[in-house]
Amino acid sequence: MSEWQEFPKIELHLHIEGGAPPEFIRQLASEKGVSLEGVFAEDGAYAFRDFGHFLQVYEAATSVLRTPEDYLRLTRAVLAESAGHGVIYTEMFLSPDFCGGRDLAAWREYLAAIGEGAAQAEREHGIIMRGIVTPIRHFGPDKAKETALCAAETAGDFITGFGIGGDERAGKPRDFAWAFDCAREAGLRLTAHAGEWEGPDSVRAALDDLRVERIGHGVRAIEDPGLVERLARDGVVLEVCPGSNVALGLYPRLEDHPIARLREAGVKVTVSTDDPPFFRTTMTQEYDDLARAFGWGAEDFAEINRVAAQAAFCDEAIRDAIVKRLEAAP
Template identity: 70%
Template sequence: MTLPKVELHHHLEGAAPPALIRDMARMRGADIGGIFGPDGGYAYRDFTGFLAVYEVATSVLKGPEDYARLTGAVLENTAAQGVVYLETFISPDFCGGRDLGAWREYLHAIAEAARVAERAHGIVTRGIVTCIRHFGPAMARDAALCAAETAGDFIVGFGMAGDERRGVVADFAYAFDMAREAGLGLTAHAGEWEGPTSVRAVLDDLRVDRIGHGVRAAEDPALVERLAQTGVVLEICPGSNIALGVYPRWSDHPIARLRAAGVKVTVSTDDPPFFHTTMTQEYDRLAQTFGWGEDDFAALNRVAAEAAFCDTATRAALLKRLEFADD
């Protein structure tokens, strides 16, 4: 599918090409061969294994220069899939250990690499700072401070990733309040491994603007109606859900049912090389499975552009680029 695309749910480290991670490991004499399969790609058995492999792969990224190189490689690959606007998750836990001074250095390197990629490939990138749920609420507050102190043109949002089966959502409310006061858009992973209750929790306790995944809301008609009425946007990553076994087959995925019920949905890749996907492949599989055509994908991209956490001028330019007339 050659349409210009908007992607809102994307982890920077999770998009690292395996070849890049292997090369960085060789440079440092690190033996991480156990995280790769026979085909050279990332290998894991389940979601817990995925998180472990993710953290091992990230461990070879040692400084701002590594993150600049990572950002350049990821954005080149993403732009090649027709993505013209990307919001990517970046965690201070991995970028300077939540030390504000170190975080600023990492962020400068990432943002500069993003500017270079915009000039070279035409892709506009913004960052969403994420805390890691299974690291606990205290570390989340530190991550939120990093986000609040660097909110601006590049950092536009704050979110929570990690293992949604761990911890109590309400315990992270302070971190989200801090980010909200800094004017950042808010999102949180929910409704992937836990059911509709987890979606309600991030709506009620964190008051998020968007939900990462959120697909298991489909199990509760009242919750689906609430999402449709409030306009909270779901950042859905179908290929990720299939690869991790949330749903056994594409035909079982609820994205089409949610959309038909009036829920605002978007499409993203999550951690593309981990799930052997690209934005083009996501679109192609959705077209094959649900019969969606260019008008459907154009509508999805408009939802994504309108839900983006960027400033008004950037959104207007994006909508124009997507060839939507001003209302």
């Protein structure tokens, strides 16, 4: 067992469908008589060539998730896997696009099932989950508005945030300003994928046009020293997913990844897996690899988790509880 497996961790950037174990998706496909030809490699893992193909494989795999009961089972499976790698608190991206086609009544049914799965996982594994509603960027601004209305109508103790995922190259952040304004007015906290496939300007646009407090990925900010200074000065938190970035070819090796340089420049960074089985990673694997590449130890990871705890989209009672669990770690 890795020395980092039981180390208590907080994860802020995890797509619920992207966390689906391949065997879980194969089982569902078998139950439903669905062919998933081309989705899996010979060793049973997900197979894709590049980011564009990854999105296609992702949507093909999620096509077997068709009912609230499917999502209840998925939630339990993903949270059990996370808890097995020391995660005590996680925020998952949930999309009404996949859960009821952005129909509010259907979304409520899916959300109730996800919430039930989360409650079961908390009882069984001690892991706490909160949801961040995300429109799919390449589905366009109009559908994002529908998703924002779903989010606003279900904001509360469980749905605490709003973000945007999908193909970062589709449209501009300002195209989605209405959706983010709607979510903000409903009391949801805001994040956005940026600075992954588009450069530093995409991070700046997410901050200026969407007024988010966290950035999903954000690593290409390193290409603009002025932006790095701004992130550090304003305390913007980056949800960094190193294994994802390397698996998709954004950086050739982890040693080339800018997470350490960003942190050294005073930027608040956290560590997450994004879509772990797709990228053949886990939170334990991320810690193992970061320790090897950058010489990070227990205090480095403890600091990163303290940053994540303060940045979490949860109420103060939950924050206090997870901070105490972090502090109780040997």
